[in-house]
Amino acid sequence: MDWLLENALMMIVIILVINIVYVTLFTVRMIFTLKGQRMFAAGVSVIEVIVYIIGLGLVLENLNRIENLIAYAIGYGIGVLVGMKVEEKLALGYITVNVITKEYEPDIPNALRDKGYGVTNWIAYGREGERLMMEILTSRKSETLLYKTVKELDPKAFIISHEPKAFFGGFWVKKIRR
Template sequence: MLENAIFMIVIILAINIIYVSFFTIRMILTLKGQRYLAATISAIEVIIYVVGLGLVLENLDRIENLIAYAIGYALGVLAGMKIEEKLALGYIMVQVITKEINKDFTNTLRQNGYGVTSWMAYGMEGDRLVMEILTPRKHERSLYKTIKEIDPKAFIISFEPKTIYGGFWVKSLKNGKLTQ
């Protein structure tokens, strides 16, 4: 009997971890405009959800099943976040403001394959170099590391662009190429 109860808890935990991970991935794909892949994942997701919920509802007298369902949901959120971090879908736009006003900064970034647009600006404490850098999210940490190596005090802001049109670098982005 105890083996059966433990097996049920493990199954409910696993089902919910998988369900919520799929849910997270589907939401990300939906936000990234991958509607057909998101729809396919949602079909699988709903099957997993119904099976897991059914196991809990069939045994409502077993509080440990309900607790396993809740813990599985929480672990699924964490797993989904980790998966999303590893997938790193999409692109980021990074704006860098630095006191390091030299061509080597932009040239170093360009040599590493990043698309850089730069201009001079004037801040509260004088002249600044401002750069906008577009890169696939999977190269985000590498970009920050490179920036910090050149100027540890650089001011960095990043955001995800919703739409990207034009520019010489867009073709490279669509092919997933970035020399690193």
């Protein structure tokens, strides 16, 4: 193992990889924390801190080598990007999507319901008159498919989404409990 650490190029690669892993784990832990997944967050944090200490230790032992500091910084940046990709793939939680269509078209909410979405709809009034307003709760994993479906039903629909902190009762709670 000592020969690996003595080779300057290998040291740079090790520091780079360790920091990519560390920051990715940091991101995943933060996601679990924000989503209330305490046990997963705690488990990931144990691994995260071990990786962090190893990587930082390697850099601090070799502060005289600027390339190690650069590898550490680049690894951090790449770790942020990898962590974001992992977060997209995990897609934990739910989103609420508000859709406003220009014309009142009752077939749009029913078409979405037929695809399994819980839709609450009502008539809203905008600057140019009546609009159809829909509120849809879906899993984050289904987010892209929902947007695609809405755009197929009404290419000019106005769509805005946000993450609900909590929800109780209704269509989704019954479906989740099953």
